[in-house]
Amino acid sequence: MAYWLMKSEPDTFSLDDLRSRPDSTEHWDGVRNYQARNMMRDQMKRGDKVFFYHSSCPVPGIAGIAKVVREAYPDGSAQNPESRYYDPKASAENPRWFMVDVKFERKFKRLLPLSELKAEPALAEMTLLKKGNRLSIMPVSEDEWQQILSMV
DNA sequence: GCCAACGTTGGC
DNA sequence: GCCAACGTTGGC
Numbered sequence: 001m002a003y004w005l006m007k008s009e010p011d012t013f014s015l016d017d018l019r020s021r022p023d024s025t026e027h028w029d030g031v032r033n034y035q036a037r038n039m040m041r042d043q044m045k046r047g048d049k050v051f052f053y054h055s056s057c058p059v060p061g062i063a064g065i066a067k068v069v070r071e072a073y074p075d076g077s078a079q080n081p082e083s084r085y086y087d088p089k090a091s092a093e094n095p096r097w098f099m100v101d102v103k104f105e106r107k108f109k110r111l112l113p114l115s116e117l118k119a120e121p122a123l124a125e126m127t128l129l130k131k132g133n134r135l136s137i138m139p140v141s142e143d144e145w146q147q148i149l150s151m152v
Numbered sequence: 153g154c155c156a157a158c159g160t161t162g163g164c
Numbered sequence: 165g166c167c168a169a170c171g172t173t174g175g176c
């Protein structure tokens with residue numbers, strides 16, 4: 001089993017939104033970056049755990065945990081001209097973009113702010129904290145996962 | 153709203 | 165294949 005971090009803007013889709021979905025499950029559509037897509041498509045497995053990160057908001061940070069319940073399949077929003085994620089180069093034959101389904105697992109007692117992650121020396125090598133990293137999906141090592149859980 | 157740090161596009 | 169221009173992300 002692997003660990004991941006996935007970013008979402010809470011104004012658009014928050015951890016509470018995920019929890020309130022039917023079966024607390026939602027498909028993670030709209031990923032339009034090849035590196036992030038490749039990790040979803042090739043590496044994310046059912047049962048993997050995910051830190052749900054809130055970005056572009058007053059206090060960015062980790063809100064809680066979700067898990068992967070369905071492995072990658074075509075992201076239909078890429079083929080829908082009405083969608084904000086529409087991509088004219090995607091087709092049924094070549095879907096180009098993929099998504100996984102994630103399910104709510106738990107919400108932390110408090111949001112763990114980015115500022116605290118940055119201040120923790122044990123997390124200095126974490127991808128999230130590396131300068132210039134803007135990936136919306138990134139791997140988390142087991143050590144990092146445990147370290148973060150101990151800080152909540 | 154600013155801006156650094158990318159990623160993507162497209163002319164050549 | 166190079167690279168300038170442009171668009172996006174996301175913290176601050």
